[in-house]
Amino acid sequence: MNKIYGVPLSPYVRKVLFTLEHKNIDYTLQPVLPFRCNEDYSRLHPLKKVPCFEDEYITLPDSSIICGYLDHKYPQSSVYPSDFREAAKARWLEEYADTAVAEVMLAYQFERIVKPTLRKAADEDKVTHAGVHQAPAVCRYLEDQLRASGYLFADGLLLCDIAVAGMFLTGRYGGFVVCGHTYPKLEAYLDRVWRSEAMQLRIVQEKPILENIYKHFSTTREWACDMTT
Structure with a gap:
């Protein structure tokens, strides 16, 4: 059985769950909070981050490594573009989402969603810095990469789309909103x-x-949003 260790709100766990579901692969999700794990988990993932993956053959940390492994093991319905050049570009955009975009969006998530659950006050200066000084460069770069319609590549919805849009979703949960006038695409x-x-x-x-967090931690309520359609 394929085991995923982590929590659904993690944008990195979200990538792995998408890959498994895209390929119709059965899995179980074992709840693990990053950096607040026991010794058993630290033996699986020495950095104590999420996600971590385990099957009958191997134990792997890191979402990109896990998704690459799953795509090789289960080649049906690939999560990468069919053209090798576009596949390389897709991996770069995934990496960009996991690093540059994450630096902005995780500030919103950590300060406004995670910290209240730890009974700590949000540092709005960090949120402002991320939104004012870091977000514009990220949004400009992605605006230049996008087509007028559809997804990042003609193959349809792929892992790179989940990485990029999933990271923005994480920021949205903490109140980040893209300016449609400046970045319409x-x-x-x-x-x-x-x-x-x-x-x-x-x-x-x-x-x-999220609803449970918004309900029990009053400072998070102003960021509450319903993204279901």
Whole structure:
């Protein structure tokens, strides 16, 4: 059985769950909070991050490594473009989402969603810095990469789309909103991905977790949003 360790709200766990669901592969999700795990988990993932993957053959950390492994093991319905040049570009965009986009969006998530659950006050200066000084460069770059319609590549909804739009979804949960006037292609693209069947499945499963956070931690309520369609 394929085991995924992590929590659904993690944008990195979301990538792995999409890959498994895209390929119709059975799995079980073992709840693990990053950096707050026991010694048993630290033996699986020495960095104590999520996700981690385990099957009958191998134990792997890191979402990109896991998804690459799954795509080789189960080649049906690849999560990468069919053209090798576009596949390389897709992996770069996935990496860009996991690093540059993450630096912005995880600031919103950590300060406004995670910190309240730890009984800590959000540092709005960090949120402002991410939104004002870092987000514009990220949005401009992605605006230049996008087609007028559809997804990042002609092959349809792929892992790179989930990586990019999923990271923006994480920021949206913490109140980040793309300016459609300045970045019209990016705004339209995110809306398309978020409304896709694959992403709606993820959003529906994440919704009860968010609602519980919004309910019990008053400072998070102003960021509450319903992304289901």
